[in-house]
Structures are given as structure tokens and as C-alpha cells.
Amino acid sequence: MEEHIYKKIFSKYRGSKRDSLIPLLQEIQHELGFLSKDSVARVGGLLNLPTSKIYGVATFYNQFRFQPYGKYHIQVCRGTACHVKGSANVLSALEAMLNIKAGETTRDGMFSIEVVACIGACGLAPVISINGEFHANLVPSDIEKIIGSYKNRKTLEE
Secondary structure: OHHHHHHHHHHOOOOOOHHHHHHHHHHHHHHHOOOOHHHHHHHHHHHOOOHHHHHHHHHHOOOOOOOOOOOEEEEEEOOHHHHHOOHHHHHHHHHHHHOOOOOOEOOOOOEEEEEEOOOOOHHHOOOEEEOOEEEOOOOHHHHHHHHHHHHHHHHHHO
């Protein structure tokens, strides 16, 4: 399946130079969900660039990720209202419960955490979003119940 995706994307960029790197990476990430080692190597071959240069560009911009999101992608708002109302403690509770840091995905691929600047729900602060479902007015002790409910969804789906 991925081979077809690469062929489709790369056909648009034949003969391209370094100035096409960011749009090319964006398109690959859009299609695959992240930038794999294989995709970086393939882009290097297409654009005749060393992978170190590609990683240098991709790691500079926080829009690029090198792991897929988890089945349940958690966005933790760190905007001003959420910050003032304790989102740092909510984030710490999530990281401790899932045993991952922001930007990582659990080994089983079930959960990932992303810190975002603002979700736009300031009146509900602090807030997290899990696959677009908002959880508001949080305190760290809420996290165990919330994560537990998503783990139960997994069990029910099996």
C-alpha cells in the first residue's frame, strides 16, 4: 500500500530540488500519518539530499512527527487560560499514567500525547481533547478515570 502512495506523491516531484522538500514531507506525512525512516531515505534519493539534511529540516519544524499517533490521540492545551488553571499538572498526570512524554506514543499504539498552544476552549480550562472529544475543567485526579474509559472502549471493541 505504501509503495502506491510514494509513487503517486513522487510523480508530482520528479526533477524537483531542495525547495520542494517541505511540501514533499508535508504530503507524505498527510498520507502516511508520520515520516518514517524509509520515507526520509526515499525523499533523500528523490531530491539527491543526504538524510541528515532532511532530518535537519524536519526536526526544525514542529509540524513534522516521526511516530504515528496513537489510536487515541490526546491534545493537551497549554494556552494561557489552561496554563493558569493547572494544565501542566494535568499533562504530568497523563505522562505518568501512560508512561510516555508529550510527543510520544505508547508501545501498544493506543495513546499519544501532543501539547498544543490553544484548543480554543478557554472557558473550559484546563482542557484536553482525545480524538476531538473534549474533557474540561480537569484536575490531575480526573486523568485515571478518563484514560480508563478509553481503555475500556478498546476492550469492548475486541
